[in-house]
Amino acid sequence: MSSPIKVLLAEDQSMVREALAALLGLEDDIEVVAQVARGDEVQAAVGAHGVDVALLDIEMPGCTGIEAAARVRREFPQVKLVVLTTFGRPGYLRSAMEAGADAFLVKDAPAAQLAAAVRKVLAGERVIDPTLAAAALAEGANPLTDREREILRAAADGSTNAELAAALHLSQGTVRNYLSTAIQKLAVRNRTEAVRMAREKGWL
Amino acid sequence: MSSPIKVLLAEDQSMVREALAALLGLEDDIEVVAQVARGDEVQAAVGAHGVDVALLDIEMPGCTGIEAAARVRREFPQVKLVVLTTFGRPGYLRSAMEAGADAFLVKDAPAAQLAAAVRKVLAGERVIDPTLAAAALAEGANPLTDREREILRAAADGSTNAELAAALHLSQGTVRNYLSTAIQKLAVRNRTEAVRMAREKGWL
DNA sequence: GCACCCGCATGACATCTGTCATACGGCACT
DNA sequence: AGTGCCGTATGACAGATGTCATGCGGGTGC
Known part of the structure; x- marks a missing residue:
């Protein structure tokens, strides 16, 4: 050796x-x-x-x-x-x-x-x-866009839409749209499940 | 020795x-x-x-x-x-x-x-x-009742009120009441924050 | 050049969530 | 016996959330 x-x-x-x-x-x-x-x-x-x-x-x-x-x-x-x-x-x-x-x-x-x-x-x-x-x-690549990931990460602690909008300099409606598309892409039913799912997959 | x-x-x-x-x-x-x-x-x-x-x-x-x-x-x-x-x-x-x-x-x-x-x-x-x-x-004892803890635990994964009610054999309104009191006891603003807070304190 | 996706936005609508008042039976402590 | 907390429940209301249609500008690829 x-x-x-x-x-x-x-x-x-x-x-x-x-x-x-x-x-x-x-x-x-x-x-x-x-x-x-x-x-x-x-x-x-x-x-x-x-x-x-x-x-x-x-x-x-x-x-x-x-x-x-x-x-x-x-x-x-x-x-x-x-x-x-x-x-x-x-x-x-x-x-x-x-x-x-x-x-x-x-x-x-x-x-x-x-x-x-x-x-x-x-x-x-x-x-x-x-x-x-x-x-x-098998599970393929991360389907979330950068923005969606960013917003999911920010939403993980229980912030409201208004807080997310303020923190990320977006309109409240936009925040809701992103969360909505993320929820659909992950095939879940609300933001909490979306955060859980993204975490589990290592996509967050 | x-x-x-x-x-x-x-x-x-x-x-x-x-x-x-x-x-x-x-x-x-x-x-x-x-x-x-x-x-x-x-x-x-x-x-x-x-x-x-x-x-x-x-x-x-x-x-x-x-x-x-x-x-x-x-x-x-x-x-x-x-x-x-x-x-x-x-x-x-x-x-x-x-x-x-x-x-x-x-x-x-x-x-x-x-x-x-x-x-x-x-x-x-x-x-x-x-x-x-x-x-x-300093932080005192766990202020949550058994039921509140149970429901918080069940709510942690993003289940809706309806699902929680079904799982725990309660009415939907009761689930909301418990979550509401838990939210107030923990001085937070929604169930997600309540779960986070309870986890952090080791109360869950 | 034209399609297509992304980021961003608005408005309308339905549903979910959180709060509050109120109620009842059971249990524990006084 | 009375007081108070817990578990359970209902109804009503306000506000938050999720969905959908639609729009616009910028970039990428063909």
Whole structure:
């Protein structure tokens, strides 16, 4: 074996992050050289430590792991990217792949797959749960327009049409039209269900 | 040192669970003797392994860690209970304490606190984040009645009044009345905000 | 150039939601 | 026995929400 694989860990919950570090630390050929708790610190840390593989959680403050992946891919194209997430949402998988991820793992997969994925991506392989890949292909692409997504996201907290209109500088009628088309595209019956559905699919 | 502290780990995401096990495994005086992925498997596992400390995540299939804690407390009063959660919701802390938990940790606390908490509860101490304890005391108890909570929970997925009425065998007007009083108690302006607020407080 | 989609807007209409007053039986506490 | 809260219910009303038709300007693709 030559020098160990240098890994960066990005995950906002300290306890989980450090636990994953402990797990990877058990492997002789892997060394966790950096840990960050925010998406917007990933890029700098990758640059500073000569990282081979970046392990990115999706849900993080600062920016999402997917956004972070895209940035690293642009600036350091040789760095391998593993996206790790709690939720196996097909839409997440799709965006992760579009951002240039080499592997996509869900946190309820067995722990052994983590180290295995690190080694595989370094060998040039891609690692994706086949079930999830099938689901992502089956459900097709996100049918929502940018505006519809924006409004759904803003409506998620229970804001009224009037508040949405004010926040997004739109007329109230326009807000209602967008919500209405989103509701139809998602085949649901009101904004609450629309938000739930979009979240579930990873389209939000 | 006598024999190591026997710990049970209950957490549904395998990767996180096994990572936490790796973390605790680094400690000489702690041994993870059992791992379960469901709340309803905790009780049996505690009985089968002569566990000293049970480490319970709240969000789990089967039953919640809090419910599991209450059951273990009833059947095995000498077992120490550490509740571990992603969300530092004051209402969760309150219910965990009422269920008989000895410690309450949030996952974004430093990893070192985990092993420390295990040792402390075994020594008879209680471990609670002081900030969270203050918040729990400041906000008072859950103001919602059983029925209100039940209806809020059912309304969370975007069901209409008619559906709620059918599901809960109530008249539509009654559903609206309950939602209305819940909305007022939570000082919000519609059901969506009410659900969000109740979730945030850990009252749902 | 012409279709087509997107973003934006208005107005009208039907339905859903939230509020309020009021009522009754049951239970708990005084 | 009286007071008060909870669960349940009804009816009426105002305001929010969802749908539909229609319109306009800008961009993209053929």
